[in-house]
Amino acid sequence: MNVISIIFVLIAVIAIVMYNTLISKKNQVDNIFGGVDAVLKKRFDLIQNLVASVSQYMEHEKTTLEKITELRAQAMKPGITDDQKIVLDAKLTAALGSITVAMEAYPDLKANENVMHLQRSLNEAEEQISAARRAYNQAVTDLNNAIEMFPTNLMASYMKLQPKKVFEITVNERANVDVGALFNK
Amino acid sequence: MKSTSELTDFYYKELYPSLSELEKTRLHILSQFKWYGTMGAVAFIIMALWMGKSFGLFHPLMIGIVIGFIVLASITYRFMIQGYAKDFKAHIITPLIAAIDSHLLYNPDFMISQHLFSRSSLFQHDIDRYSGNDYVKGSIDGVALEFSDVHAEYQTRDSKGRTQWHTLFRGLFLVAEFNKHFKSHTVILPDLAEKTFGNLIGGWLQSQNSSRDSVIQLDDPEFEKKFVVYGNDPIEARYILTHSMMKRIVEFQKKISHPLFISFIHNHIHIAIATQKDLFEPSIFTSLLDYKQAMEYVNTLNNTIGLVEELKLNERLWSKS
Numbered sequence: 001m002n003v004i005s006i007i008f009v010l011i012a013v014i015a016i017v018m019y020n021t022l023i024s025k026k027n028q029v030d031n032i033f034g035g036v037d038a039v040l041k042k043r044f045d046l047i048q049n050l051v052a053s054v055s056q057y058m059e060h061e062k063t064t065l066e067k068i069t070e071l072r073a074q075a076m077k078p079g080i081t082d083d084q085k086i087v088l089d090a091k092l093t094a095a096l097g098s099i100t101v102a103m104e105a106y107p108d109l110k111a112n113e114n115v116m117h118l119q120r121s122l123n124e125a126e127e128q129i130s131a132a133r134r135a136y137n138q139a140v141t142d143l144n145n146a147i148e149m150f151p152t153n154l155m156a157s158y159m160k161l162q163p164k165k166v167f168e169i170t171v172n173e174r175a176n177v178d179v180g181a182l183f184n185k
Numbered sequence: 186m187k188s189t190s191e192l193t194d195f196y197y198k199e200l201y202p203s204l205s206e207l208e209k210t211r212l213h214i215l216s217q218f219k220w221y222g223t224m225g226a227v228a229f230i231i232m233a234l235w236m237g238k239s240f241g242l243f244h245p246l247m248i249g250i251v252i253g254f255i256v257l258a259s260i261t262y263r264f265m266i267q268g269y270a271k272d273f274k275a276h277i278i279t280p281l282i283a284a285i286d287s288h289l290l291y292n293p294d295f296m297i298s299q300h301l302f303s304r305s306s307l308f309q310h311d312i313d314r315y316s317g318n319d320y321v322k323g324s325i326d327g328v329a330l331e332f333s334d335v336h337a338e339y340q341t342r343d344s345k346g347r348t349q350w351h352t353l354f355r356g357l358f359l360v361a362e363f364n365k366h367f368k369s370h371t372v373i374l375p376d377l378a379e380k381t382f383g384n385l386i387g388g389w390l391q392s393q394n395s396s397r398d399s400v401i402q403l404d405d406p407e408f409e410k411k412f413v414v415y416g417n418d419p420i421e422a423r424y425i426l427t428h429s430m431m432k433r434i435v436e437f438q439k440k441i442s443h444p445l446f447i448s449f450i451h452n453h454i455h456i457a458i459a460t461q462k463d464l465f466e467p468s469i470f471t472s473l474l475d476y477k478q479a480m481e482y483v484n485t486l487n488n489t490i491g492l493v494e495e496l497k498l499n500e501r502l503w504s505k506s
Binding site for chain 2 (some may be wrong): 032036093123124131135139
């Protein structure tokens with residue numbers, strides 16, 4: 001009888017530990033996504049200012065600038081899912097990268113202190129986003145591992161936890177932007 | 186900033202008059218020391234023979250005499266080289282630092298404040314004795330920095346009530362302004378646990394360290410192998426430790442053969458290199474004209490001050506100006 005009760009207590013303790021681990025990992029993901037959201041929002045605000053300041057100079061980049069404004073508007077819509085946000089963010093990063101490259105060709109812009117400050121702030125926001133994405137990916141990987149690995153997978157399926165999607169990180173996001181294709185539309 | 190070869194040229198060309206003057210002093214001290222050494226050795230042998238005859242060669246008093254002679258020799262040595270070391274710092278190290286950058290100030294007797302050392306959170310033990318020397322302060326490429334030799338110790342008492350001193354850190358300690366804004370604490374320590382116990386147990390041990398913030402797993406395998414990172418904000422830690430920053434830190438660690446400790450606190454980077462010795466203390470047994478010796482001084486200085494460039498602390502891509 002004693003042995004049975006010890007085994008029962010042991011199983012209960014293991015189950016509680018597994019449950020709490022999974023919950024803390026899930027909360028960590030949500031918590032860090034909050035951080036991602038905050039820096040994304042910061043960038044949206046900067047984008048609005050940047051587009052407003054450069055559009056008068058960059059006549060040829062009108063389509064790209066419009067695309068950026070449109071993407072921004074989509075991403076700001078209430079009620080979009082985390083996954084949609086991730087996709088929109090990737091598109092926005094690519095478009096923004098091409099604008100940064102194109103800005104090199106406008107000496108007037110480079111002489112404009114306001115634009116340069118916006119550019120620096122945008123650089124900062126980009127790095128913060130990149131950091132937030134990496135932190136998010138690590139948290140998601142931790143959670144996904146726990147969801148898929150034995151024995152926590154048993155508890156995870158009971159809790160109906162689903163693996164989450166990670167941000168795709170391309171190391172040379174900026175260098176790989178096909179500027180020609182963007183402008184020849 | 187000058188390159189190592191330019192500085193080596195400067196060392197041999199511009200500093201030559203001072204070097205040859207110091208070399209004369211060194212040889213003089215050396216011959217004096219040899220003379221005292223011979224006298225001491227003779228005295229020791231006579232005493233040992235006398236002791237051997239009266240009490241036997243392995244009498245406990247013998248140990249006392251040996252220790253007494255060693256202490257006497259080291260005190261004599263220190264006393265003899267005092268003036269030489271002072272001249273060396275005034276006539277060699279001071280102009281060498283000025284040659285690296287005229288914005289740098291050097292004080293051989295001063296040290297970086299204990300407040301900054303404690304602020305770094307790199308070593309968490311209480312400090313009972315704090316000393317140092319060879320303090321350098323100034324700015325490189327607009328980046329404010331200061332560094333010095335530091336020796337931090339703490340004391341314990343054994344069961345018989347005797348005090349024992351332990352070294353917490355001995356080596357070079359540097360603080361520089363960081364080029365990004367941040368509010369969090371991020372501490373990078375050498376990865377001893379994972380090296381000793383492997384990934385699984387070592388990693389678990391690290392996460393159990395309750396005196397530190399939580400462990401932050403980073404996405405650079407080489408960096409992860411060498412260091413463990415503790416921090417209170419996983420996003421900001423990655424904002425500071427970008428992929429390129431992690432690579433630069435790994436490269437720097439490869440260059441130096443001593444344990445490296447880094448923390449990012451209060452918008453500053455704190456770097457501690459546990460060399461376990463004083464940096465610019467000349468020995469009378471090696472000539473200052475010796476190439477290897479000269480390179481050691483030049484390299485230590487250049488690598489330390491060059492950290493600003495090496496870690497790209499002078500990059501102003503962000504809104505912090």
